[in-house]
Amino acid sequence: MSWFDSLTASFIPLVPKSIMRRLSTRYIAGEQRADALQRGSQLARAGYRVTYDQLGEAVSNEAEVAEAVAENLRLLADLKEGNLELNISTKPTQMGLNISEDLCYDSMAKVLEEAQSCGAFVRFEMEESFTVDGTLRVFERLHANYGNTVGIVIQSMLFRTEDDAHALVASSEQPLNVRLVKGIYVEPADIAYQEGPLVNASYLRTLRVLLEGGAFVAVASHDDLLVAGLEEMLAENPAWREQTEVQVLLGVREEMRQRVRDSGLPVRVYVPYGDAWHKYVTRRLKKNPKLARYAFFGMFKRGEKFDKA
Numbered sequence: 001m002s003w004f005d006s007l008t009a010s011f012i013p014l015v016p017k018s019i020m021r022r023l024s025t026r027y028i029a030g031e032q033r034a035d036a037l038q039r040g041s042q043l044a045r046a047g048y049r050v051t052y053d054q055l056g057e058a059v060s061n062e063a064e065v066a067e068a069v070a071e072n073l074r075l076l077a078d079l080k081e082g083n084l085e086l087n088i089s090t091k092p093t094q095m096g097l098n099i100s101e102d103l104c105y106d107s108m109a110k111v112l113e114e115a116q117s118c119g120a121f122v123r124f125e126m127e128e129s130f131t132v133d134g135t136l137r138v139f140e141r142l143h144a145n146y147g148n149t150v151g152i153v154i155q156s157m158l159f160r161t162e163d164d165a166h167a168l169v170a171s172s173e174q175p176l177n178v179r180l181v182k183g184i185y186v187e188p189a190d191i192a193y194q195e196g197p198l199v200n201a202s203y204l205r206t207l208r209v210l211l212e213g214g215a216f217v218a219v220a221s222h223d224d225l226l227v228a229g230l231e232e233m234l235a236e237n238p239a240w241r242e243q244t245e246v247q248v249l250l251g252v253r254e255e256m257r258q259r260v261r262d263s264g265l266p267v268r269v270y271v272p273y274g275d276a277w278h279k280y281v282t283r284r285l286k287k288n289p290k291l292a293r294y295a296f297f298g299m300f301k302r303g304e305k306f307d308k309a
């Protein structure tokens with residue numbers, strides 16, 4: 001990212017919510033569960049797998065955690081009724097991790113009981129580095145009790161991640177399902193790679209550890225180099241084809257997701273919804289200098305058409 005793009009991205013938190021709301025339509029299915037179901041069924045008809053995510057994070061009281069659990073149960077019920085793929089994602093801090101690991105475990109267990117009974121899958125996501133140990137501890141307990149109904153995420157930008165992959169593969173008696181990402185959070189240089197090529201090298205090393213260890217791996221990236229790295233590994237060992245899919249975010253590099261789908265690799269689109277879209281969209285805009293520029297100039301200019309990006 002150029003210095004100018006970095007500068008404009010740093011202004012994103014100052015952009016009025018009304019402008020952010022308009023920009024969010026690219027990345028968010030809508031505020032209602034019905035919006036997500038509608039977008040998901042369109043994607044399914046176009047040959048994509050889908051995971052649904054009710055947005056929310058850093059929840060600090062038990063009532064909000066209970067509401068997030070209830071919404072996930074309603075989501076599963078609606079997916080079942082709509083004959084849609086039963087695949088959802090959820091954040092540890094939305095399930096109560098900031099309050100206690102036991103609350104987070106219990107909240108996830110309520111969702112997983114239902115998921116297991118209807119054959120659904122629930123992805124337990126990964127957030128800032130200070131939550132990683134707690135998330136992995138809760139995941140270990142969930143995985144021991146709910147097996148392949150639950151999967152985890154690990155982030156290649158963290159120095160620790162290759163070791164975490166080895167540990168996950170070695171300790172899992174149940175089939176393991178991992179989403180491998182670069183990591184969206186800003187992390188300090190003493191624990192995380194800061195240069196793209198090092199993050200990518202860590203990604204490909206970790207991908208190999210997971211595939212060799214027999215895990216199912218979701219390669220969640222829009223980076224052509226990483227998808228090419230996956231394709232090289234699949235050419236080397238075609239049996240790994242059964243163990244992988246590519247995952248992309250709604251609204252990001254649609255031409256790339258079509259190309260990957262057309263090449264025969266399964267592609268899953270992450271479809272977020274809900275009224276807690278502001279933090280999510282802020283992170284996405286910081287990753288996209290072009291949209292960040294529109295947002296920045298939109299603060300000073302009336303009538304700018306933001307959706308032309």
Ligand SMILES: Cc1cc2nc3c(=O)[nH]c(=O)nc-3n(C[C@H](O)[C@H](O)[C@H](O)COP(=O)(O)OP(=O)(O)OC[C@H]3O[C@@H](n4cnc5c(N)ncnc54)[C@H](O)[C@@H]3O)c2cc1C
Binds near residue numbers: 288
């Ligand atoms: C399905 C899915 C789930 C995820 N779950 C998590 C999670 O649980 N925890 C976590 O920390 N991170 C998560 N992430 C985010 C991930 O860590 C990366 O920050 C994000 O995917 C961008 O990295 P990249 O691998 O696409 O590579 P990049 O190098 O960032 O991007 C590759 C290409 O895609 C383009 N691109 C990337 N983002 C955008 C955007 N917003 N708009 C337009 N173009 C864009 C870039 O311009 C570049 O050309 C998830 C990502 C995906 C796809």
